[in-house]
Amino acid sequence: MIDISAEISGIHFNSCIYNASGPLDATLDELNNIGYSNACGILMKSCTILPREGNPEPRYKDIDGGSINSMGLPNMGYKYYLDIIPSLMKFNKPVIASIAGQNLDEYKQMIEAFNSSKVDILEINLSCPNIVGKPQIGYDFEMSEEIIKMCREVSKKPWGLKLPPYFDFVHFEQMASILNGSKPDFIVCINSIGNALFIDWEKEQVVIKPKGGFGGLGGKYIKPTALANVRKFYELLNKNIKIIGVGGIYTGVDAFEFILSGASLLQLGTSFAQEGPKVFQRVSEELKSVMIQKGYQNLQDFKGKLKVID
Numbered sequence: 001m002i003d004i005s006a007e008i009s010g011i012h013f014n015s016c017i018y019n020a021s022g023p024l025d026a027t028l029d030e031l032n033n034i035g036y037s038n039a040c041g042i043l044m045k046s047c048t049i050l051p052r053e054g055n056p057e058p059r060y061k062d063i064d065g066g067s068i069n070s071m072g073l074p075n076m077g078y079k080y081y082l083d084i085i086p087s088l089m090k091f092n093k094p095v096i097a098s099i100a101g102q103n104l105d106e107y108k109q110m111i112e113a114f115n116s117s118k119v120d121i122l123e124i125n126l127s128c129p130n131i132v133g134k135p136q137i138g139y140d141f142e143m144s145e146e147i148i149k150m151c152r153e154v155s156k157k158p159w160g161l162k163l164p165p166y167f168d169f170v171h172f173e174q175m176a177s178i179l180n181g182s183k184p185d186f187i188v189c190i191n192s193i194g195n196a197l198f199i200d201w202e203k204e205q206v207v208i209k210p211k212g213g214f215g216g217l218g219g220k221y222i223k224p225t226a227l228a229n230v231r232k233f234y235e236l237l238n239k240n241i242k243i244i245g246v247g248g249i250y251t252g253v254d255a256f257e258f259i260l261s262g263a264s265l266l267q268l269g270t271s272f273a274q275e276g277p278k279v280f281q282r283v284s285e286e287l288k289s290v291m292i293q294k295g296y297q298n299l300q301d302f303k304g305k306l307k308v309i310d
């Protein structure tokens, strides 16, 4: 029997593959579709204090190797997500809230509100690249540290951080030292690579409207960066901080590579947006096939065991 189950701080997941926050998870109908699918958890759209319409359309575009988006966090506001948690409990899988404040007080207010709900886990989003005029918090190490320390004090649920991609070893080390100090239950690597540009050369035009066409990159283009972030944090973090991998996972082999790099669970963003809810079963089955080929029975058999060349 091949076992791809996973857990975070005592919360059991019957597989290791579920949705990333963002695509197709903003309304109860969409979240129900995730509930009925083979996703092992239900992660809700990043929420803000007030509902947001997001940026003007077109703001998402499928590209051959992935996607570009500048959604600008369209969501129903955190109270909506608090209200629908009871109806998502029927699926008997962990329900995860994603929280995107604009400052420390907003994060705190939302964490306190979700503390008194039945939500299982909190994912604190430090990395939205698409709010016009706002830098990503995850690139401001002082501000990140303040928020992370507050999460440690305030959250009564297992909690973790959705991080932007880092590219410089010094930045990995700075963030890892903050994380090892504040001990989140997990981190999620990576959010979209910010401010990419696609061009429709025939029209001589950008493909999305906000920010002059600049947007967050997802899909196959970002897998090597996502793997590098998972691996580097796996090397630097205390082993009780779990790593959730996201970025360009389309196949069982992609999933295998993320776990080999040190991920414990995996999220699908662009591949879910492009293929719909059946993607969770397909990728899970493909991962199991790879494990059978390799003679592995569970994720611990190969998690983090990436070989380097001596």
Ligand SMILES: Cc1cc2nc3c(=O)[nH]c(=O)nc-3n(C[C@H](O)[C@H](O)[C@H](O)COP(=O)(O)O)c2cc1C
Residues within 6 Å of the ligand: 020, 021, 022, 023, 045, 046, 060, 067, 069, 071, 073, 098, 125, 162, 190, 191, 192, 217, 218, 219, 220, 222, 246, 247, 248, 249, 267, 268, 269, 270, 271, 273
């Ligand atoms: C349309 C869209 C909306 C997104 N919205 C959010 C969001 O609200 N919160 C968040 O943490 N990440 C958001 N993301 C980023 C994804 O969760 C994910 O980190 C990123 O797309 C990389 O994964 P992928 O290559 O599987 O798409 C969004 C991505 C897309 C494509």
